[in-house]
Amino acid sequence: MILVTGATGHVGNVLVRELLAQEQQVRAMVLPNDKCASLEGLDVERVTGNVLDPASLDRAMDGVDVVYHLAGIISILPGAETLMRKVNVDGVRNTAQAALRAGVRRMVHISSIHAFKRMPHGVCIDEHVPFAPDSPAGAYDRTKAEGTLAVLETVEQGLDAVIACPTGVIGPYDYLNSEMGNVIRNFARKRLHFLVEGAYDFVDVRDVAKGLILAADKGRKGETYILSGARIEIAQIKQIVQEFVGIHTPHIVAPMWLAALIARIAEPFYRLTHAIPKFTQYSLRTVQDNCDFSHAKAESELGYRPRPLRESIADVLTWRREFSPA
Numbered sequence: 001m002i003l004v005t006g007a008t009g010h011v012g013n014v015l016v017r018e019l020l021a022q023e024q025q026v027r028a029m030v031l032p033n034d035k036c037a038s039l040e041g042l043d044v045e046r047v048t049g050n051v052l053d054p055a056s057l058d059r060a061m062d063g064v065d066v067v068y069h070l071a072g073i074i075s076i077l078p079g080a081e082t083l084m085r086k087v088n089v090d091g092v093r094n095t096a097q098a099a100l101r102a103g104v105r106r107m108v109h110i111s112s113i114h115a116f117k118r119m120p121h122g123v124c125i126d127e128h129v130p131f132a133p134d135s136p137a138g139a140y141d142r143t144k145a146e147g148t149l150a151v152l153e154t155v156e157q158g159l160d161a162v163i164a165c166p167t168g169v170i171g172p173y174d175y176l177n178s179e180m181g182n183v184i185r186n187f188a189r190k191r192l193h194f195l196v197e198g199a200y201d202f203v204d205v206r207d208v209a210k211g212l213i214l215a216a217d218k219g220r221k222g223e224t225y226i227l228s229g230a231r232i233e234i235a236q237i238k239q240i241v242q243e244f245v246g247i248h249t250p251h252i253v254a255p256m257w258l259a260a261l262i263a264r265i266a267e268p269f270y271r272l273t274h275a276i277p278k279f280t281q282y283s284l285r286t287v288q289d290n291c292d293f294s295h296a297k298a299e300s301e302l303g304y305r306p307r308p309l310r311e312s313i314a315d316v317l318t319w320r321r322e323f324s325p326a
Contacts, residue, residue, distance in 0.1 A: 001063050005029045005051060005095060006070030010181075011110065011166070013038035014173050015068060015209040020044065022213070029060045029071070038175040051091030057098035066216050067107045069095045072147075074140065081139035085146075092147035096154035096161065107161040108216045109151045110208075113201075113226065115144040115165060119290050126294040127224045137289075138282045148224075155222045162219035164212055166227040167293055171205030171312050172319030179283075184316050187241040193251040195234055196259045198287025203229030204312040207304070214302035228293040229306045240313050259284055 002019055006012040007028030019026050020043060029049040030036060036046070049056035051071050061067065073080070073087045092109065099107040117132035118141075119125050131148055135141040148163055155161050174181040180202065187193065211227040219225060235251070242248055254262075298304035 001025050001027055002066045002068065003027045003029060003060055003064045004068045004070060005049075005060075006072060007044070008034050008036055008038050008175075009070060010171075010174050010176060010178055010205055011169060011208055011212075012070045013042075013175065014171070014205045015070065015212055016042060016044055017173070018206070018209040018213060027060065027064065029056075035175075038173065051095050052086060054094050054098060057094055058101065061098055061102035061104065064102060065105050067095070067099050067104050068212055068216070069099075069107060069109045071095070072110075072144075081143070084139055084143045088140075088143035089146045089150060093150040093154070096151050096159055099161070100154055100157060100159040105160065106216055107151070107159060108212050108219070109148065109161055109163050110212065111148040111151075111163050111165045111224075112140075112144040113165050113167045113228070113293060114141040114286075115148045121290045121292075123290060124292050124294050125226075125290065127226060127297050137285065140282070152222065160221050162215045162221065163224040164208075164215050164227050165224060166208045166211070167201040167203050167229060167291070169205050169208055170202050170309075170316060172315045172323070173205065174316070174319070181316065181320075184237065184241055184313060185320060187238045188245045188247070188317060190247055190249055193238060193249060195238065195251050195253050196256060196284060196287065197234075197253055198284070199231050199233045199291060200287050201228050201231045201291045201293050202309055202312070203227060204307050204309075204315075207306040211298060211302065211304045214298075214304055218302045220301070223301075225298040225302060225304070226293055226295050227298055227304065227306075228295040229312075230309050231291055232309055234287060237313065240310055241317065244314050244317055256284065256288065 002024050004016055007016050016026055027045040029047050032048050047060045049060045073084045115131050116129045118137055131145040133142055133145040151161050170180045208227050215225055
């Protein structure tokens with residue numbers, strides 16, 4: 001039996017699909033109030049649980065061989081550190097300790113590329129870069145680093161676990177409408193678009209799911225594997241999207257100082273309305289920072305091979321047109 005926490009999320013539901021395609025028996029741990037549209041029609045056992053409730057974790061792990069821990073909080077807005085710390089640090093520690101008590105054969109923990117220290121341009125970021133629990137970049141970075149270190153502490157206590165750090169995830173089956181999924185959808189509309197200069201490394205959600213399975217099968221105990229894709233400019237994403245949908249719209253590239261000012265003014269509005277941010281101070285910094293990530297270790301040790309981003313973007317658009325409920 002395989003347990004997946006965070007199974008209703010973007011990576012989670014795609015991982016469940018990939019495991020089922022490999023004829024694995026899958027148990028999905030979901031919150032009591034989780035929207036499970038992403039799991040509808042899938043032959044998966046659902047159990048209710050919460051990573052902040054150790055007893056529910058013990059029940060979920062009964063008879064489990066492999067645990068994929070994906071449950072986490074992602075927020076690029078300030079003010080969410082308390083909840084992120086509970087889930088991304090305490091929840092990770094609870095899950096690792098439950099896996100240790102249950103005697104699972106292996107735990108795969110999905111961390112983030114942002115758990116690593118942000119390095120200056122010109123430095124290739126690989127698994128030798130340290131995790132940064134004191135990162136000045138934001139609470140998300142700090143909590144992902146702390147959670148990762150909590151897993152490594154449990155490894156020292158005897159847990160067999162490996163860590164995977166994906167970059168920016170894009171791809172189909174995005175039922176919860178991720179930030180980048182909305183960016184791609186907006187670029188397909190006939191309207192004037194406002195862009196910022198910058199780039200980031202994006203990876204297909206299906207390649208991340210396969211990378212997690214490879215990490216479970218081939219990863220070395222206590223090791224970390226970066227699951228990156230390719231660096232792409234924001235303007236290039238717009239160009240590719242519009243090539244596929246057959247439109248061409250004008251855009252304005254906002255100076256970074258202006259974008260940063262708008263982000264500071266808009267962030268309170270996003271928090272009050274729960275709207276998906278167009279950009280925030282955190283996201284602006286991210287697309288300006290060094291994103292030279294290497295997946296050479298995952299490639300050589302796991303056999304990890306990410307697909308071209310053009311294919312990923314095309315499949316996002318196809319899925320939204322044919323399968324998206326919204």
